[in-house]
Amino acid sequence: MPDQVSPSARARVMAAIQATGYTPSALGRNLRSQSTKIVLVVVPNLANPFFAEILRGIDDELVASGYGLVIGNLDNLPDREPRYVDMVFARQVDGVLLFSGRIPEDSGRLMNEAGIPVATVCVKIAGLPYVMVNDGVASAQVMEHLFALGHRRFGFIEGPVGNINAIGRKKGFRKALKKAGLDPDAASYWPGDFMFESGVEAGRQFLALKRRPTAVYAASDHMAIAFMKTVTAAGVQIPEEVSVVGFDGIEFSEFVTPTLTTISQPRHALGRTGTQVLLEALGSDCRPRSVELDAPLLIRESTGPAPKTKRRRA
Amino acid sequence: MPDQVSPSARARVMAAIQATGYTPSALGRNLRSQSTKIVLVVVPNLANPFFAEILRGIDDELVASGYGLVIGNLDNLPDREPRYVDMVFARQVDGVLLFSGRIPEDSGRLMNEAGIPVATVCVKIAGLPYVMVNDGVASAQVMEHLFALGHRRFGFIEGPVGNINAIGRKKGFRKALKKAGLDPDAASYWPGDFMFESGVEAGRQFLALKRRPTAVYAASDHMAIAFMKTVTAAGVQIPEEVSVVGFDGIEFSEFVTPTLTTISQPRHALGRTGTQVLLEALGSDCRPRSVELDAPLLIRESTGPAPKTKRRRA
DNA sequence: CGTGTCCTTGTAATCGATTACATTTCACTT
DNA sequence: AAGTGAAATGTAATCGATTACAAGGACACG
Numbered sequence: 001m002p003d004q005v006s007p008s009a010r011a012r013v014m015a016a017i018q019a020t021g022y023t024p025s026a027l028g029r030n031l032r033s034q035s036t037k038i039v040l041v042v043v044p045n046l047a048n049p050f051f052a053e054i055l056r057g058i059d060d061e062l063v064a065s066g067y068g069l070v071i072g073n074l075d076n077l078p079d080r081e082p083r084y085v086d087m088v089f090a091r092q093v094d095g096v097l098l099f100s101g102r103i104p105e106d107s108g109r110l111m112n113e114a115g116i117p118v119a120t121v122c123v124k125i126a127g128l129p130y131v132m133v134n135d136g137v138a139s140a141q142v143m144e145h146l147f148a149l150g151h152r153r154f155g156f157i158e159g160p161v162g163n164i165n166a167i168g169r170k171k172g173f174r175k176a177l178k179k180a181g182l183d184p185d186a187a188s189y190w191p192g193d194f195m196f197e198s199g200v201e202a203g204r205q206f207l208a209l210k211r212r213p214t215a216v217y218a219a220s221d222h223m224a225i226a227f228m229k230t231v232t233a234a235g236v237q238i239p240e241e242v243s244v245v246g247f248d249g250i251e252f253s254e255f256v257t258p259t260l261t262t263i264s265q266p267r268h269a270l271g272r273t274g275t276q277v278l279l280e281a282l283g284s285d286c287r288p289r290s291v292e293l294d295a296p297l298l299i300r301e302s303t304g305p306a307p308k309t310k311r312r313r314a
Numbered sequence: 315m316p317d318q319v320s321p322s323a324r325a326r327v328m329a330a331i332q333a334t335g336y337t338p339s340a341l342g343r344n345l346r347s348q349s350t351k352i353v354l355v356v357v358p359n360l361a362n363p364f365f366a367e368i369l370r371g372i373d374d375e376l377v378a379s380g381y382g383l384v385i386g387n388l389d390n391l392p393d394r395e396p397r398y399v400d401m402v403f404a405r406q407v408d409g410v411l412l413f414s415g416r417i418p419e420d421s422g423r424l425m426n427e428a429g430i431p432v433a434t435v436c437v438k439i440a441g442l443p444y445v446m447v448n449d450g451v452a453s454a455q456v457m458e459h460l461f462a463l464g465h466r467r468f469g470f471i472e473g474p475v476g477n478i479n480a481i482g483r484k485k486g487f488r489k490a491l492k493k494a495g496l497d498p499d500a501a502s503y504w505p506g507d508f509m510f511e512s513g514v515e516a517g518r519q520f521l522a523l524k525r526r527p528t529a530v531y532a533a534s535d536h537m538a539i540a541f542m543k544t545v546t547a548a549g550v551q552i553p554e555e556v557s558v559v560g561f562d563g564i565e566f567s568e569f570v571t572p573t574l575t576t577i578s579q580p581r582h583a584l585g586r587t588g589t590q591v592l593l594e595a596l597g598s599d600c601r602p603r604s605v606e607l608d609a610p611l612l613i614r615e616s617t618g619p620a621p622k623t624k625r626r627r628a
Numbered sequence: 629c630g631t632g633t634c635c636t637t638g639t640a641a642t643c644g645a646t647t648a649c650a651t652t653t654c655a656c657t658t
Numbered sequence: 659a660a661g662t663g664a665a666a667t668g669t670a671a672t673c674g675a676t677t678a679c680a681a682g683g684a685c686a687c688g
Binding site: 023024025026027028030031034036038046047048049051052053055056059060063068069070071073075080083086087089090091092196225226229232251252255256257 | 337338339340341342344345348350352360361362363365366367369370373374377382383384385387389394397400401403404405406510539540543546565566569570571
C-alpha cells in the first residue's frame, strides 16, 4: 500500500491544511490509540550534573524514535514519588525509565504492575531490566591502580546509606583490600551522600587523623573534589602526601587542581542504552535485556606513588 | 459546595475503587478538558548544570501547582525546534517556558500564536513575558569591584555570538569602561561560547600577549574556570598577576583554586519566578508581567589588587 | 450489456472522562 | 396528604482522531 489516497484527494487535503492551518490534536489521537508517545524519566535530583548528561543521552534516543520526555524530579524527597506513580496509572506515559538508587523498589514495581514497560538506569530492581556499570569491577580497577603505586593505607568516602551504587563501590573496595591481603576494617571510612559538603567533612576528619591514609577513594567526584579542596587548603600536598580517586568522571574533574583521577561513567551511553532497552520493550512483548557497560579509569594528576613512611604498619 | 456527594455514595465509590483498582485515565480527561496539565520547557542544552538548577526551580513550582514537566532539549541544534513547535500546535502542552538566547524568536512567536501562554527565562522575545537578571547592571557591579582594586587593563571572554545575555554582559562591560574614562576598544576581547574549551583558548591567547590585562571578565563561569586552569598551568599567579571574574555562580566556582569571584545568578528563583509568570498567564487572561531579578557579586579569591606596573598606560 | 472487483467516499462507532440535562427519589412544609 | 424544593441517579452528548464497515461509483472482463 504505497499510496492509499489518490493524488487529487491528497492535493485537496493539503490545500485545506495550508488554508486553515490545521494541526491534528494529540488529545484525540492519544485517547484513541491509548498511547501518548511520551516516556517518563524519574530522576532523584535534577540539579546533579551527573544526571544531566544521562538525560541528554536519553533524550537523544527518544527524539530519534519520536517520543517525548517528561521529567519526574524527586529532589531526593520520597513524598514526590506517588505523583509519578499516579501518572503511570493514569496512562499519561507509555514507558518509564528509573534512575539511581533512591526510588524505593515499591514504586518501581508498582509502575511495572500498571502494565507499561519500566527500565532502570544505574540501579537494579528485581524483575526490571537495567543498564548500569559494574561498580565492583570499577572499584577493582581503582584499587589495582593504587596498589601499583605502593599504597597500603586507605580511606573511603562512602555514598548515601542504602544506595546500590554506593554499596557496590564499597564492596569492591573492601574485596580488593582483602584480595591484597589487607584488613578491610583497618581502612578509614567516612560517611557521605555524593554531595560536596560530605567531601568537606571527610577532609576535616582526614586532617584530624594522626596516622593518615596515603590514598583516599571517594564514591563520587563531588566528594573527591571537595575533599581535595579541604585538605589542600590545610597544606596537604596532592598527590605527594595523599592520592585521591573519584567516581563518575564529571566534566569538572578535569578542571580542578590537581586534575582528578576517576572512573569515567559512560553517562551518555548509559542514557542511550537505557532508552534503547525501554523502547525495545515498548515495541514488542519480548523479554527486555539488561546491559552492563564498561567504565574506564582515567589516570590523572591526583594519584601518585605512595609517600615513604618511617615505619610501615605490620 | 463543601460536599457535593453524599457520604454513602462516596463510601460506595471508594469501596469500588479499592476493589477494582480503578484509576481515571488522563487521556479521556485531557480530551474533554482540552488541557493536559503539562508544561513544555525548552532548554538549549540539557547537560549544562546551569540550566539544571533553573529546571529544579521550575519543577518545584510546577509540582506545587499539579503540573507535569516535559523537556524539550535542543542540544544547541536548531533543527530540533520544529518538533516542539508541533507539540504545541498539537495541544500536547498547556504552556511553554523558553530558555536562553538560542531559540530563534520565530519559534517562540509561533508557539505564542498557537494560543497557549509562553514565557521566557533568561531571554527576551518581543511580545512575550520574561524573567531574567539584568546583565548590564551585573556587569557594572563587576567593573566597579575591579576598578576599586585599581585595575585599568581588561580582558573580556565573550559568549556566543547573538546570545542576548552575552551581548548584555559585553555592553555593560564596555559601558563601564567608558564611564570610567577608558577606551572600550583598548580592552582585549576573546571569542567564546560559554563552554570550557573556549576558556582554554582565551587563556592561550592571554598567555601569548606581551602586555597582558590585569583583570579578565568572562561571560560564564565555565570559561572563567577553564581560563584560570590554563594560565595557572603556565605559571601565572591568580589573583597576584591577573584577577578573574566569572558569571553565573555555578556550584563549582567555589571548589576551584582559587575560588572564583562571580556574579551569582539566582537560578532557582529564575525558574520559580518564570513558572509563576507562566502559571499566572495560564490561570487567567490578564496580561502577564515580566520580572528582573537581582544577581549579587560574590567576591572570592580570584580577584585582588592590580599588580604594580613599571609604567602605566596614558 | 451485466456482473464482479476495486477504489472512493460516507457514515457510524469507539476510546474514557466530563458535563449538561432529564428523571426519579426523598424530605419537609403548609 | 398534596405540593415544593433539594438531592440523587440515569441518560445522552461532547471532546477529536481513528477505524471499521457500508454504500456508492468506476472500470474491465466475460
